[in-house]
Structure formats: structure tokens, C-alpha cells
Amino acid sequence: MIILxxxxxxxxxxxxxxxxxxLFAGGMYFYMRGSVPETTATYSLPGLTAExxxxxxxxxxPYIYAASTDDAYFGLGFxxxxxxxxxxxxxxxxxxxxxxxxxGGSAAPIDRIMRVLGLYRLAKRSIAHMSxxxxxxxxxxxxxxxxxxxxxxxxxxPEFFLLWYDPEPWTLPDTLVWGRLMALQxxxxxxxxxxxxxxxxxxxxxRMRALFPAYPDDAPTTIPKEALRRLPLGRLxxxxxxxxxxxxxxxxxxxxxxxxxxxxxxxANDPHLGLNVPTLWYLAHISAPGLTVSxxxxxxxxxxxxxxxxxxxxxxxxxxxxxxxxFIERVNxxxxxxxxxxxxxxxxxxxxxxIKVRFGKSQKVVVRQTRHGPxxxxxxxxxxxxxxxxxxxxxxALKAPWLREDDTTxxxxxxxxxxxxxQEFRAxxxxxxxxxxxxxxxxxxxxxxxxxxxRVPIRKKGTGWLPSPGWxxxxxxxxxxxxxxxxxxxxxxxxxxxxxxxxxxxKDYPYFLSHGWGGRFRAQRIVDLIEITGxxxxxxxxxxQGDHLSLPARTLAPLIVRAPARHKAARRAKAMLRGWDFxxxxxxxxxxxxxxxxxxxxxxxxxxxxxKGQKAPKGLPRSLGISVIVHLMKSNSPLCDAAATPKxxxxxxxxxxxxxxxxxxxxxxxxxxxxxxxxxxxxxxxxSHRTFTFFPVLRDMFDLKIGADGGQQxxxxxxxxxxxxxxxxxxxxxxxxxxxxxxDDLRKSRFMIATGQSGNPxxxxxxxxxxxxADVKYLRFRTSRKSLEARNSGVLTLRPAKAAK
Numbered sequence: 001m002i003i004l005x006x007x008x009x010x011x012x013x014x015x016x017x018x019x020x021x022x023l024f025a026g027g028m029y030f031y032m033r034g035s036v037p038e039t040t041a042t043y044s045l046p047g048l049t050a051e052x053x054x055x056x057x058x059x060x061x062p063y064i065y066a067a068s069t070d071d072a073y074f075g076l077g078f079x080x081x082x083x084x085x086x087x088x089x090x091x092x093x094x095x096x097x098x099x100x101x102x103x104g105g106s107a108a109p110i111d112r113i114m115r116v117l118g119l120y121r122l123a124k125r126s127i128a129h130m131s132x133x134x135x136x137x138x139x140x141x142x143x144x145x146x147x148x149x150x151x152x153x154x155x156x157x158p159e160f161f162l163l164w165y166d167p168e169p170w171t172l173p174d175t176l177v178w179g180r181l182m183a184l185q186x187x188x189x190x191x192x193x194x195x196x197x198x199x200x201x202x203x204x205x206x207r208m209r210a211l212f213p214a215y216p217d218d219a220p221t222t223i224p225k226e227a228l229r230r231l232p233l234g235r236l237x238x239x240x241x242x243x244x245x246x247x248x249x250x251x252x253x254x255x256x257x258x259x260x261x262x263x264x265x266x267x268a269n270d271p272h273l274g275l276n277v278p279t280l281w282y283l284a285h286i287s288a289p290g291l292t293v294s295x296x297x298x299x300x301x302x303x304x305x306x307x308x309x310x311x312x313x314x315x316x317x318x319x320x321x322x323x324x325x326x327f328i329e330r331v332n333x334x335x336x337x338x339x340x341x342x343x344x345x346x347x348x349x350x351x352x353x354x355i356k357v358r359f360g361k362s363q364k365v366v367v368r369q370t371r372h373g374p375x376x377x378x379x380x381x382x383x384x385x386x387x388x389x390x391x392x393x394x395x396x397a398l399k400a401p402w403l404r405e406d407d408t409t410x411x412x413x414x415x416x417x418x419x420x421x422x423q424e425f426r427a428x429x430x431x432x433x434x435x436x437x438x439x440x441x442x443x444x445x446x447x448x449x450x451x452x453x454x455r456v457p458i459r460k461k462g463t464g465w466l467p468s469p470g471w472x473x474x475x476x477x478x479x480x481x482x483x484x485x486x487x488x489x490x491x492x493x494x495x496x497x498x499x500x501x502x503x504x505x506x507k508d509y510p511y512f513l514s515h516g517w518g519g520r521f522r523a524q525r526i527v528d529l530i531e532i533t534g535x536x537x538x539x540x541x542x543x544x545q546g547d548h549l550s551l552p553a554r555t556l557a558p559l560i561v562r563a564p565a566r567h568k569a570a571r572r573a574k575a576m577l578r579g580w581d582f583x584x585x586x587x588x589x590x591x592x593x594x595x596x597x598x599x600x601x602x603x604x605x606x607x608x609x610x611x612k613g614q615k616a617p618k619g620l621p622r623s624l625g626i627s628v629i630v631h632l633m634k635s636n637s638p639l640c641d642a643a644a645t646p647k648x649x650x651x652x653x654x655x656x657x658x659x660x661x662x663x664x665x666x667x668x669x670x671x672x673x674x675x676x677x678x679x680x681x682x683x684x685x686x687x688s689h690r691t692f693t694f695f696p697v698l699r700d701m702f703d704l705k706i707g708a709d710g711g712q713q714x715x716x717x718x719x720x721x722x723x724x725x726x727x728x729x730x731x732x733x734x735x736x737x738x739x740x741x742x743x744d745d746l747r748k749s750r751f752m753i754a755t756g757q758s759g760n761p762x763x764x765x766x767x768x769x770x771x772x773x774a775d776v777k778y779l780r781f782r783t784s785r786k787s788l789e790a791r792n793s794g795v796l797t798l799r800p801a802k803a804a805k
Contacts, residue, residue: 077144269315
């Protein structure tokens with residue numbers, strides 16, 4: 001009886017606990033539902049000059065109608081704050097170097113590099129260089145953000161509750177720092193210089209030449225051996241926030257009316273950046289006297305980044321232009337507070353920054369600058385004890401156009417949104433400084449064009465392959481390429497422009513631009529599809545954006561089939577590859593076999609290339625990219641004959657070993673029925689929350705995942721990770737937005753973003769577009785005000801406070 005009573009009370013206790021948990025969870029759900037902002041309401045707000053009407057369609061896209069452009073920007077700031085406030089706040093905190101204040105010491109390394117680079121400090125200084133018109137627009141937008149913060153009727157988004165803090169008012173530098181963050185992310189040469197310098201130290205010149213076909217013959221002579229030995233290259237590489245920088249690609253193409261069924265231009269664009277939830281991008285339409293624009297914005301910024309304004313449309317891709325250099329500074333032997341220059345020793349500019357750390361002690365960062373720029377070694381120091389970084393004989397300094405305070409790129413976007421023809425388009429881009437982008441153009445008159453805008457350095461000597469000595473002026477910058485000599489073209493004879501981060505100009509161009517052109521396979525596939533199609537339509541462009549045929553697979557699959565593999569599943573795998581159509585389709589097993597093989601091939605080459613008995617150092621690449629593997633296999637590179645093995649090996653031998661390893665991994669994870677394997681099971685587009693993806697329970701609440709077509713070097717470039725393990729190829733970058741502008745009727749232009757308009761998981765617009773994005777579907781703007789009113793879905797009305805009754 002006692003036992004039965006105990007069991008009964010235990011059961012009652014368990015049931016009570018479950019009910020309490022359910023009640024708490026339900027209460028939290030309904031409480032958090034209160035954080036979803038109103039889309040049908042009337043607000044009386046200071047800072048407006050007239051009434052603003054904001055309609056929403058079924059996907060949460062706002063249509064802002066205002067009597068002035070200032071009020072339109074106010075309205076955009078208001079809805080950005082409604083839907084994406086945490087994204088905006090996180091973005092500015094990254095730029096400020098203040099993440100550790102929210103999440104603790106794990107974010108301190110990111111804060112350190114941001115304080116060293118000083119992006120937010122530079123954003124503040126660049127305000128003085130803005131045009132009055134551009135500044136006025138950003139100020140109006142800022143008033144709109146702060147109006148929602150101050151007068152909101154909804155709770156703050158869940159992240160603020162879970163992290164238990166309130167956002168600060170929005171300011172002008174909070175907007176301007178976004179452009180510098182994008183420049184940091186997309187200007188990758190300084191990271192490449194550091195990586196190549198580190199690889200050269202580990203692998204030697206011969207293997208560097210084999211790995212990098214463009215390796216300049218004179219590159220090794222620029223670095224003193226002592227500097228190579230003394231610089232903390234491994235620690236520097238490990239300290240960089242790689243998930244925030246160097247993660248960009250894109251496609252864009254435009255055809256003239258001669259190649260379209262309508263006789264009018266069609267323009268397509270899909271930038272590839274990190275896949276986050278919410279996505280970086282936000283769709284919006286604004287209409288005011290003198291400005292009507294539809295397309296893609298970024299929360300935190302008042303301007304449209306990819307859009308049409310009824311007269312012109314434009315798209316952007318990252319250019320891969322080498323705009324930044326690392327300089328090896330030699331610390332003066334007699335005085336470590338100075339460094340050597342051609343004119344004698346010069347004092348480091350030095351100051352201290354304090355990083356506040358939640359749940360921990362504040363950290364001191366000693367920041368130093370030279371005549372070239374910030375000293376990167378400072379990111380390794382400045383812990384809780386404030387250790388001095390003055391010990392090393394050599395340090396690395398970064399020089400980049402995006403580290404100048406006189407940036408006017410915000411003015412470029414202000415004018416670009418208003419441009420009505422090619423001349424005004426180019427006049428706007430004269431103000432563009434960074435990041436360097438390829439910008440394609442089309443207009444209602446039937447013209448198409450291309451322009452590279454921004455500051456491209458002219459170097460006295462060398463091409464920025466490896467860091468250069470900073471104590472001489474042999475490698476100094478002598479200026480920037482004049483705008484009128486930057487690559488530009490208008491109405492080409494063949495009727496189209498294509499860029500997929502690929503080479504922009506031929507070898508006869510008089511200025512050096514880059515070593516690191518990418519996307520040649522994507523660019524070739526786009527060109528092929530443009531030329532084999534008689535007359536293009538928006539539907540043919542949509543098929544192109546979703547195309548996932550892999551040109552590298554056409555080369556590699558036949559070579560894998562001939563490889564001498566021993567695994568029991570090798571014969572079956574080879575038969576499948578032999579009959580494959582080379583499409584990276586999520587419902588097929590062959591893409592999984594190819595990518596697992598490529599990952600294994602790269603790892604074998606990297607580890608075999610190390611001296612015998614040496615383990616792979618931290619920071620060494622874990623595999624090779626598909627383009628490099630294609631080059632090695634096609635040339636039967638001597639790199640395949642590893643010094644660590646006594647037997648002479650060819651690339652075919654390595655391919656056989658790689659296939660054995662790949663099949664062992666895949667069978668272990670997915671079973672021995674190869675026909676049941678699916679690329680989409682291994683290749684998930686992982687939309688990670690910017691903060692909570694690092695916390696197991698919250699990750700499940702906020703992150704989104706879906707099986708995706710595509711991979712490396714397909715037009716639909718949902719980037720498969722080559723650094724993972726165990727047969728997992730989750731994609732962390734891809735086309736976060738797709739746009740197709742059709743000039744037979746710009747109202748029929750098509751768009752899609754990767755997640756949804758809202759950053760709030762309790763909103764119906766949080767992840768509602770994910771499946772359509774994966775299926776390469778599109779939506780259109782409802783730019784008729786009458787049609788919006790006819791939907792009777794409500795309207796958000798913003799009125800000047802003085803007009804309130």
C-alpha cells in the first residue's frame with residue numbers, strides 16, 4: 001500500500017510538473033506572440049511632415065507611400081525596425097566591437113579585431129564627407145527606426161528578452177558601418193596574403209606553385225626569411241573571425257532586346273553571402289514624389305541595393321579585385337615603440353580600448369597603427385592582464401581603401417536609386433568607394449551596361465601576392481585607378497554581360513586588378529545557356545538561376561571512374577557516375593559521391609604534403625576547392641606524388657585512394673544501398689541564427705534547414721562545405737536573394753529571399769519563403785496602390801504628431 005501511494009504521488013508530481021511546463025511554455029508562446037508588431041494601426045509620431053501609408057502583401061512585403069522622400073525613408077526605417085531590429089542591432093554591435101557585452105567572452109576575439117580595424121570609428125568620421133542630401137536621407141531613416149523603438153506597442157523581439165537587454169537608439173554611424181562591414185567581408189586579398197604566406201612557410205615554394213597556378217615567379221623574394229620565421233602567422237590566422245569575413249560570391253547577367261522574346265532587356269542577379277536567419281536581405285517598395293523604387297534593401301540602410309526605379313535596374317556581384325595589402329613592419333631595434341620607414345624611425349600611433357565582457361572581466365586591447373594602417377598583431381594581445389604586444393621584431397599592418405575615413409559610398413547609393421539613364425548611373429557610381437563590385441545596368445530605352453566602381457590601388461611594384469616589406473617604398477601605393485579608366489562597357493555587340501566573380505578584363509588591360517578571379521565555371525555555364533537559347537524570357541532566366549549542372553563534374557567524374565579503387569562499393573559507385581547527367585540535384589546520390597571524393601582527395605594531398613611525422617597544423621586548409629582539384633587532375637600535377645610516401649604516385653592513384661575513403665565514410669553514415677543516398681540529405685542549406693545557433697536548445701528554435709540543389713561552381717551556388725566531416729556537406733552560404741528584372745513590364749519583375757521578411761520566429765513571415773527559395777520560385781511586387789487597398793488586409797498609418805486628434 002505504501003509503495004502504491006508513493007507511486008501515485010510520484011505520478012501526480014510528474015503530471016503536475018508536465019502541466020506546469022506546458023503552462024509555462026504556452027504562456028511564453030502567447031507572451032512572445034506579443035513581440036510580433038502590428039501591421040494594421042495608426043501612430044502619431046514626431047519627425048514626419050505628412051501622413052505615410054504602409055501596406056503589406058501576403059508575404060509581409062511593405063509598400064510605403066509618402067508625400068516626400070524624407071517621410072518615405074522614415075517609413076522604411078520604421079518597418080525595418082518592426083521586422084528586423086535584432087539583426088540591425090547585432091550588425092552594428094559587430095561593427096562597434098561590442099558583442100561580448102551581450103554574449104560574454106566567446107565574442108571577445110571578434111570585438112578585438114573590430115576595435116583594431118576601427119570600422120565604427122571610421123564610420124563616425126565619414127559623416128563629415130556625406131553630401132547634404134544623402135545625410136538628410138539617413139537622418140530621416142534614423143528617425144523612423146527610433147520612432148518605432150520609442151513608440152512601439154509590441155514587445156521587443158525574443159532575442160532581447162532572452163539576452164535580457166534593451167537596444168540603444170539608432171544613429172547615423174550605425175547605418176554607415178554596414179558598408180564597411182561588407183567591404184571587410186568581400187575584400188579578401190589580405191586574408192589570402194596571410195594564408196599564402198602561412199602555406200609557403202608550411203609547404204615550401206614548389207608545392208605552393210603547384211597549388212596556385214598563378215603563383216608569381218618573384219613572389220618568394222619579397223619576404224625576409226627572418227620575418228617569415230618570427231611572425232605569429234598561425235595565431236593570426238586562427239584569430240580571424242572567418243565566419244564574418246571572406247564569404248562572398250554572386251551571379252549577374254543581362255541581355256539586350258536582341259536576345260529577348262520581348263525585344264526589351266532582361267537582367268538577373270543573385271548575390272551569394274552567408275545563409276542566416278533572417279537573411280541579410282529585405283524586400284520593400286517605396287513611392288514618393290521624385291522617387292519610386294522596388295527591390296532589395298538591407299535593414300539598417302535606407303537605400304535599395306538591388307532594384308529598379310521604373311527607369312533603370314541594376315545588380316551587383318563581388319569583383320574579387322585586390323584592393324588591400326599586408327605590409328611587414330620592422331620594429332625599430334633600439335626603440336620598440338617605433339617602426340622603421342624610409343625616412344627613419346616613426347612612432348606607432350597607439351591607444352587602448354576596453355572591451356566589456358558580460359559575466360566576465362573587461363579586456364584591454366592595445367591598438368597600434370603605422371603609416372600603412374592598423375597593426376593586426378594587436379588582435380592577439382590585450383587580454384584581461386593587458387599584455388603588451390611590443391615584443392616581436394616584425395608586425396603586420398593592413399592597408400585598404402575601406403579603412404579611409406573619406407568614404408562616400410552612401411552618396412553613390414542615394415544617387416543610384418534616383419538615376420534615370422546611363423549617364424546618371426555612372427555619375428552616381430563615381431562616389432562609390434568600397435567594396436569593389438561589378439554593377440550591371442539596363443534601362444527602359446533598351447540599353448545595357450557594365451561598370452566597375454571604387455578605389456583600386458596602383459602599386460609601384462608587385463601585385464599583392466604576398467605581404468610586402470613596409471620599411472621601404474618599393475611596394476607603395478601611388479594612387480588609385482581613375483574612374484574613367486576603370487572597366488566599363490555600354491551596349492556590347494554580342495548583346496549581353498555576364499559576371500560570376502570571374503575575370504573582368506583581358507591581359508591587355510593596363511592596370512593590375514587581381515590574382516584571384518573565381519567563378520569561371522559558373523560564368524561559362526551562364527554564357528553557354530545565354531547563347532544556346534534563341535530568345536530569352538523571364539522563365540528562361542529563372543531556369544538559369546536554378547541551374548545546377550556542374551561543369552567540374554563533367555571533367556572529374558570520368559577520371560574517378562578510371563581510378564584504381566578497392567572498396568567493395570567502388571564498382572557500383574563508378575557505374576552510377578558513368579550514367580550521371582552531372583546535375584547536383586538534391587534527389588540524386590551521385591553529387592554526394594563526387595563531393596565526398598573531392599573532400600577526401602584534397603585532404604590526402606594536404607596531409608601527404610607535410611613532412612613525414614608532422615601533424616597538420618591548426619589553420620591549415622582541411623581540403624581543396626573543386627577548381628583546384630580540376631586543375632591538379634587535368635594536369636596530373638606532380639603535387640600528387642607526396643614526399644611522405646615512398647611509392648611514386650599519380651593523381652589517378654590519389655583519386656583511387658580518395659574514392660575508397662569517401663565510400664567508407666558514406667557507407668558508414670548512409671548505409672550500403674548507394675541508390676538510396678541523397679545529396680539533399682547531406683547538403684542542407686543551413687540558415688543559422690546570428691547568435692543562438694551556438695546554443696543547442698535555442699538553435700532548434702531559431703535555425704532553419706532544408707535540402708538544396710547545387711554546390712560548388714554551379715549557377716545555383718548553394719555552397720557545399722568542404723571542411724566538414726562524416727559525409728555532411730551543409731551549406732552556409734548561397735543565393736540569399738534572387739532577382740529578375742524584365743523591361744517589357746518592370747511590374748512583372750521577380751524576387752525571392754531565402755527565409756522571410758521577419759526576423760521574429762513567432763511571425764508568419766519568419767521562414768515562410770524557405771521552401772519556395774529552395775525550389776527556385778519567385779514572387780512579384782504588388783505596386784498598384786488600388787490592388788493593395790482592395791486586398792483589405794489593413795494598413796499601417798504614420799501621422800505627424802502635430803496632426804493627431
